[in-house]
Amino acid sequence: MSTHIGAKPGEIAERVLMPGDPLRAKWIAETYLEGANCYSTVRGMLGFTGRWNGVEVSVQGSGMGMPSASIYAHELVNEYGVKSLIRVGSCGALSEDLQLRDVIAAIGSSTDSNMNRMRFDGLIDYAPVADFGLLRTSVEVAERRGIAMRVGPILAADAFYTDRPDLYDSLAEYGVLAVEMESAALYTIAARFKARALTLLTVSDHIKTGEKTTSQEREQTFSQMVEIALDTIIA
C-alpha cells in the first residue's frame, strides 16, 4: 500500500475515475461497475475496482481541494502505475448560460493556487490542460449519447467560499465556465508524470442565480457525467 491508499499491487486498474466525494466513488462502483471490490478505506477515502463493459476500471475518492487531490493523483500514477485519470466532480457555474446539472469538459484550468508558482519559481504562469485524446473521446461519447456537454476553460480555486466574487465575474468575461477545486493540480501532476487526465464536471451550484443541488444529489445523481467518463476511459 502507499501512504494514503490501502491497495495491494495490482488491485488498482490503469484507468481511474476520481470524484472528490468518496461516497460518490461508492455510488459509482455500486451502480456501474461489475464485480466491484473496495481496495481502500484509508482515511475514509474509498477506492474500488470493477469492470465496465468488460474493462477494469477503478474509482478513487480524492477529497476536496488541490492538496488532497494531488496526493491521490501522485500515488495512483507513481505507486500504482495508473495511466488515465478522469475527475468526475461538481462545480459552480460562472457562465449565465449554464443550468444546474449541465455537464462540462474542462479543456484547461486557471487557478489561484500557489502550487505551480512554487514549481516554476514564480517565473512562469504554467497552463494546466486536459489530455487532448481523452477530451476528444469524451466529446465523441457525449455526442453519441445525445448529451449536450459544454467544453471550455474552468477555474480551480483554493477556497469554496470566496471573498472576491468580482473575480468570478471577470473570469466569466474571459470565457471561464465554472469553478471547482482540483483540476489544475490534476492536470499538472498528470503532465509531470506522463499520465493522461481529464476533468468532467456537473453543475451543482449556480454562482450567479444561487440555485444549488443537495448533498445527496451531488453524491448519487450525476449519472450523465459518470457515463461519459466510463465510456471515455475504456475507449
Ligand SMILES: O=P(O)(O)O[C@H]1O[C@H](CO)[C@@H](O)[C@H]1O
Ligand atoms: O464534488 P467534488 O468532486 O468534490 O468537487 C467539488 O466539490 C467540492 C466542494 O464542494 C470540491 O472538491 C469541488 O471541486
Ligand SMILES: O=c1cc[nH]c(=O)[nH]1
Ligand atoms: O468548488 C465548487 C464546487 C461546487 N460548487 C461550487 O460553487 N464550487
